[in-house]
Amino acid sequence: MSEKNAQHPRLRVWRNARLATLAPAAGGLGIYEKGTLLTDGERIVYAGSADGLPASAAQNAESFDLEGRWVTPGLIDCHTHIIHGGNRAREFEMRLEGATYEEVARAGGGIASSVKATNALSVDGLVDASIARVDTLLAEGVTTLEIKSGYGLNIEAELNMLRAARRLETVRPVRVVTSYLGAHATPIEYKGRNDDYITDVVLPGLTKAQAEGLVDAVDGFCEGIAFSTVQIARVFDAAKALGLPVKLHAEQLSNLGGAKLAASYEALSADHLEYLDEDGARAMSAAGTVAVLLPGAFYAINEKQKPPVKQLREAGAHIAIATDCNPGTSPLTSLLLTMNMAATLFGLTVEECIAGATREGARALGLLDETGSLEPGKSADFAIWDVESLAELVYRIGFNPLHARVFKGERIDR
Numbered sequence: 224m225s226e227k228n229a230q231h232p233r234l235r236v237w238r239n240a241r242l243a244t245l246a247p248a249a250g251g252l253g254i255y256e257k258g259t260l261l262t263d264g265e266r267i268v269y270a271g272s273a274d275g276l277p278a279s280a281a282q283n284a285e286s287f288d289l290e291g292r293w294v295t296p297g298l299i300d301c302h303t304h305i306i307h308g309g310n311r312a313r314e315f316e317m318r319l320e321g322a323t324y325e326e327v328a329r330a331g332g333g334i335a336s337s338v339k340a341t342n343a344l345s346v347d348g349l350v351d352a353s354i355a356r357v358d359t360l361l362a363e364g365v366t367t368l369e370i371k372s373g374y375g376l377n378i379e380a381e382l383n384m385l386r387a388a389r390r391l392e393t394v395r396p397v398r399v400v401t402s403y404l405g406a407h408a409t410p411i412e413y414k415g416r417n418d419d420y421i422t423d424v425v426l427p428g429l430t431k432a433q434a435e436g437l438v439d440a441v442d443g444f445c446e447g448i449a450f451s452t453v454q455i456a457r458v459f460d461a462a463k464a465l466g467l468p469v470k471l472h473a474e475q476l477s478n479l480g481g482a483k484l485a486a487s488y489e490a491l492s493a494d495h496l497e498y499l500d501e502d503g504a505r506a507m508s509a510a511g512t513v514a515v516l517l518p519g520a521f522y523a524i525n526e527k528q529k530p531p532v533k534q535l536r537e538a539g540a541h542i543a544i545a546t547d548c549n550p551g552t553s554p555l556t557s558l559l560l561t562m563n564m565a566a567t568l569f570g571l572t573v574e575e576c577i578a579g580a581t582r583e584g585a586r587a588l589g590l591l592d593e594t595g596s597l598e599p600g601k602s603a604d605f606a607i608w609d610v611e612s613l614a615e616l617v618y619r620i621g622f623n624p625l626h627a628r629v630f631k632g633e634r635i636d637r
């Protein structure tokens with residue numbers, strides 16, 4: 224044994240667990256009622272039936288008795304705007320009191336207020352403003368978190384949002400995946416000049432962010448109130464030239480064909496999708512583009528049009544779910560509540576909700592080789608739950624049964 228190993232025993236056995244491995248080969252949730260996990264440092268060595276692990280394999284391992292608790296992969300929130308300044312509570316209040324969107328906008332509300340509040344903060348300030356939201360997600364078993372820029376809308380402020388996202392990974396035990404979302408909205412100074420904004424800010428900002436190692440993927444908002452498919456294609460072409468994967472906010476309020484465009488660029492995911500049609504669902508499935516459903520935004524804007532879950536299933540598309548945590552249309556920091564909403568509002572099954580917040584979230588981030596299921600070779604990211612059945616994770620509303628979180632093999636108790 225090396226000196227390093229003697230000082231830091233790396234082998235850990237997690238006994239007496241009920242496992243939901245989510246391993247694709249196992250089918251369904253990949254259940255082992257009498258399960259054991261073996262981890263070596265950051266990696267899973269074994270995940271399966273207790274009988275299947277030779278006693279010799281766990282020799283000298285540190286042992287944890289999970290007392291029959293359920294263990295799932297660590298949760299993955301694959302779509303958030305969690306880094307931002309300020310909040311929109313006053314605007315929410317005004318709308319409840321009967322104000323129109325125009326009146327809210329005239330009072331300085333809407334996305335412009337989030338842009339102003341975000342631009343006022345340094346990288347440290349952005350981390351400080353966001354850390355309580357991040358901690359709330361982690362307390363529910365999240366081990367991987369996607370974070371977008373998109374409230375800066377000028378080059379330096381967009382980069383600062385991504386720098387803050389990267390910094391979060393150094394101050395909390397969590398994996399952060401970034402998306403550059405310069406094409407989120409047009410700032411006031413470019414009103415009516417989307418193409419100039421893309422030329423002057425979005426594209427050079429992307430090049431700069433990529434050079435600084437800040438970008439894992441490139442996102443856009445394809446909608447009548449945002450950018451057209453032609454404009455998004457300009458951004459996607461630049462992403463492809465830099466070797467970056469793409470994803471898209473598509474078909475949230477209308478059908479512009481964004482999901483089809485995303486699929487034609489082999490996008491990791493197309494997100495929202497309330498107005499997706501059958502053609503779009505088939506294109507996504509053929510391209511392996513994950514459908515990311517965001518019930519928090521559906522709920523918060525009181526949308527009536529539901530995403531076409533039946534068509535997505537029939538097309539064989541993969542379905543993930545996420546909080547879409549953002550100050551305007553989804554001030555939601557609970558992936559457990561998101562699961563409940565996806566079931567209640569969209570009719571997803573328990574299995575689809577749990578897979579959607581684990582394995583399919585990893586797929587939507589291009590991380591399926593690294594996390595999202597309990598399989599040998601993957602990162603030892605898992606959540607240990609005080610529940611009798613997995614359905615409880617989806618069924619309860621506003622209740623957190625997390626017992627402990629394990630990130631890269633390290634146990635973090637609540």
Ligand SMILES: [Zn+2]
Nearest residue numbers: 302304472547
């Ligand atoms: Zn979003």
